[in-house]
Amino acid sequence: MLRLIREKATGWVAVVIVGLLIITFALWGINSYFGQGGEISAATINGVDITMRSYQQTFYNLRQQMQNIFKTTMTQAEEKLVKDEALRKLVEAELLNQVTADIGLRVSDRAVGESIKNLRPFQGENGFDRDIYEKSIANAGMTPVSFEQQMRLDMLSEQLQGAIAASVFVTSEETLRIASLKGQKRDIDYVILNTDSYREAISVSDEEIRQYYEDHLQQYLELEQVKIAFIDLDIDKLAEKVVVTDDDLLAYYENNKAKYETEEQRQVQQLYVKVAKDASEKELDDARGKVESLRELVLSGKSFEQIVDEHANDPGPLFEYSEHGFVARGILPAGIDEILFAGKEADVSETIKTDKGFHIIKIGKIKGGSSNTFESLHADLDRDYRHQQAGNEFFEQADKLTSLAYEHPDTLDLAAEAIGAEIHESEFFSRNSEKQDITSESKIITASFSEDVMLNGNNSEAIELGDNRVIILRVIDQTPEKRKPLETVRNEVVDAVHARKASEKTNEIGQEIIKQLQAGTDPGQVAADNGFEWTYAEGVTREDVNVARSVVRVAFSLGIPDAGHPVAGGTSLGTGGYAIVSVRGATNPVPEDIKEEDSKTTHQQLLQRTADSEWSYFINDIRDKADIRISADPIQGSSD
Template identity: 30%
Template sequence: MLEKIREGSQGVIAKTILILVILSFAFAGVSSYLGSKTEVAAATVNGDEISKAELEQLYQNERNRLQQQLGEMFDTLASNDGYLKSVKQSVLERLVAQKLVDQAAANLNLTVSDAQVKQAILSEPAFQTDGHFDNDRFQAVLRQLGYQPAAFSESMRVDMTRRQLIEALIGSEFALKSEAKNIAEIQGQSRDIRYAIVDAEPYKANIAVTDAQVKEYYDQNTSQFVRPEQVSLDYVELNASDFANNIKVTAEDAKAYYDEHKNQYQTTEKRLPAHILIPFGDDEAKAKVKIEAIKKELDNGADFAELAKKDSQDTFSAKNGGKLDWYEQGVMDPAFDDALFKLKKGQVSGIVKTEFGFHLIKLLDEKPVETQQFEAVKADIEKELKQRKADDQFYSLQQKLADTSYEVPDTLEDAAKAVDAKVMHTALFSRANPPVSLNDPKVIKAAFSEQVLDQGMNSDVIELGNNHVIVLRVNEHKAAGTKSFDEVKSDIVARIKQDKANEQAKTKAQEYAASIKAGKSEVKLTAKSKVHRYDRELQPALIGKVFKLAKPNDAPTVGTVELPNGYAVVVLDKINAAEGINDSVISSLTQQLANNYSELDYRSLISYLKSKAEITYAEDANEINELQ
């Protein structure tokens, strides 16, 4: 056979076929090679590419971190594609910054030796067991991270080289204690003040607003009256809890379930032991002699509790005569457990050896297995059977809902009919004010998705909770735009009245301030001493004004400040020095300042490197991957 194959391969046709096969492989290889270069990078920094795969991996890591950190709040934020795009953009900027630092380090000929990389790996706590490098642990961690040892070592080298430059820069930063002390003393100052609030509300009664004024305000401030994008939805909802209310369970069904699962309604046997413990210590034989002597005393009629108090080295139980807690079988050490559950009430075991030492065990009391009567658990069984039947019904209908809404994507009527449900409707709502029953990030994201809005199709099945799903489609869609004059007229009237009332309150506050400066106060002032910068009893605007007023000399400093519903006149009587400024406060603030300076240095470095670099982003050509 081999001879025939060799002979056949020498023919003209065979050689021609072989050449074509070789060429096809060659062209396929060249095409593959060239094709691999056609993918546009996420960004290019001075000719070095940042791949989309690298960006996507780091982006997913950042998403996972934010999800763990923010919990349910992340789901709400993630329903807004703009938020996720900002996260992805920040991740890309981080990769660009790293690339710039790597290039700067290479230009400075910064290097890390193989020995330094090896030492860094050996000293990494994540790769150690009991303070020593563990190669098995090292390999396991690398497998979990998806690294080969050589690739990981190279990534360590890159990171260590990068850190050489960064640490050389930010590691030189420091803050003086005198500098920190000055800041602490300024931050810790308090103020003695007097103030009065001029409420704008009473002035509104005498203010008239004309239609011309309202129209003029509308025309000059149309940007304030933007209506967000809104949708009205049709939806079909399935909830297993609704099914349970309509399911009947007979007493016979409940009794049959009880008889079949009677073991679920039985208590577990429990035993209450006491023990005398003699640990092995440094001499197991000596401990054995000691426990044998105690056993002999018990056999001669000595009281177990008294011997436990005197000789047991389990100090916690010894003072209670060796008494422990109630235990189910299988909880204690196997040898202890086996001996305990062979005893009769009042009996003492022989010598029992466990990892803790030698024991003598006495059974003080026992609770036998008890079975709950059917009548006591009947209601719970009926409830469980209802829920089981409801769940079975839900799973069957859920599949029908998914199949029908997918097969007939341009209406929900067929899907509703398939699951014997009604198509429900909502009024128009925006992302910020969804109906309470549909206020779920997944619903909001689907409602404003391309599939539902642009393509006009039914959504996928959305899980709202345990055995609770919904499918929705758009009923009405209103794009973002400017609200009509009639829609906002009443709001504008209220705004103009508020503005004019505030102006009158401002005038009155200024009059009060002038009278105070002249020594003829026309308003009753409220005094408050030792007001701090973060005082929560006063309005933030008032606090801000207090700490902007000049230091009083021969006379108090007086000022006015606008509040949300009026104005306030403020009198600064005294500036009090900070209290409680000690070495601990100054040291903490010194460290914070040094950290802040280091952060500013790093940002300045990146800004400088960017100004000298040639950076292109795929986003400029809309080529970056869509968010996953």
């Protein structure tokens, strides 16, 4: 984070260690371990400061999570919402921290330790792995002490929330009433009128096109664009320049043998026919014959994949195909395993009989074991040695690059000259860039359109693309958002006007049909006159997933039909169409008809909903009573 670097000026390493630790607990208590004396305050809660550092970290983490989820960059308006959410989380976290301290809630060290040991991100092959734990929290910029404090605070919050949840109750009358509503059913006829039937008959005038364009200018804007200059520091590029000799690789191999000494593993493909344990002699002969015919095809030069594509539907017993990556001894059935590890690469076996059926296998690549020689590992050794040698240079250059980019925020020239790097330039791109280059990366887009880089003209923070690639960029040119001329978007506007007019016509016809039904016209006659067919659905519930939600909502909003007199209604759809619903019958269970299991399920759902509501009320109450002071636009202010 460039703003953090400007406050502390500790170089690039201080930035890259602050990664994202994906874990399930809330971001509460974060201020307690990010707090530093003398830092700028983003907010003050009952006299306790929330530091700018904690606010920035929470904001950046939330923004990154949202971008990972939606696979797109954010607009400035969306970033404002994330800023507000980050501050809201921190304020509530500090309020909860203060409340739990005031009422004396406690969590033992042992309970904290057990909770940490059960967290999935810290599990290795044999359960909790301390190395994974320590590396993970270090990558998040935390120490075991600060992380355990975070866990303690989260568990205290759960205690408090649990206490509130335990205090709520729901009466049996309320449970039965809600269960009765959930048990209601409707017998309906419905039709969804779409706009396609009416679009061809609709004409659009030039005046309608012009007016629609003027009324919807926001839809026809060319987004603001930027052009960036950037330095791309990539360990792969540095590794290409490393001079390597066989003596270097041999020495590296001898010093790292343990890394390459792996158990022998082999790839294998398999074609087989399954047979039952009680298969007859004829079934066994047919299966064996099928596999032997498949083997002949393999020996004739066909691949296993070709055989599956071309012969899967041939007469005779069905055969199956499987492919395994590198497998060690003992993984496959004994008969297959023995042949697999006795042959050599590309061998095709004879027909193998196991208790599952008949098989043929083809041996793929072999690695590990006796094949692990210096010569066979040469390519891997060359790659690993180059990266090891380039590693130190990469971190030194990255630290120098970021420090100089911070110290001279209005230029990349000095940083590029210091590390001997080229300054690249992009074409113009927008927030929705889909170019097949660096400008399609969400991190690059976010940085390029950030306030600090685009508006304030500063170099960006160090942007990590993968583990061993760092980008620093700056905006060198930009074009503002502007209106697209009508002549360039005319076809889009015409389509939009067509869609709107077709939707209006569809809604008009739908409402006329409903009037006919309400007047007592026979539904079959209405359908025939208007050229559609009814869809019939019996016993539709409020949570029915087999009927469109819009139809279900209309059905349960209408009254109860009298005998022989359906009730009808409709609704406009987001697609432009119109849904018409006729309710023929209704079932409203009385409390005595509610099953005990349904009553229990409803009771638990109501308890959970009530507990959630009480928790929200509690949070709002302590917030209303607190002395909360928020700095104006603290993220922007911190970059000054």
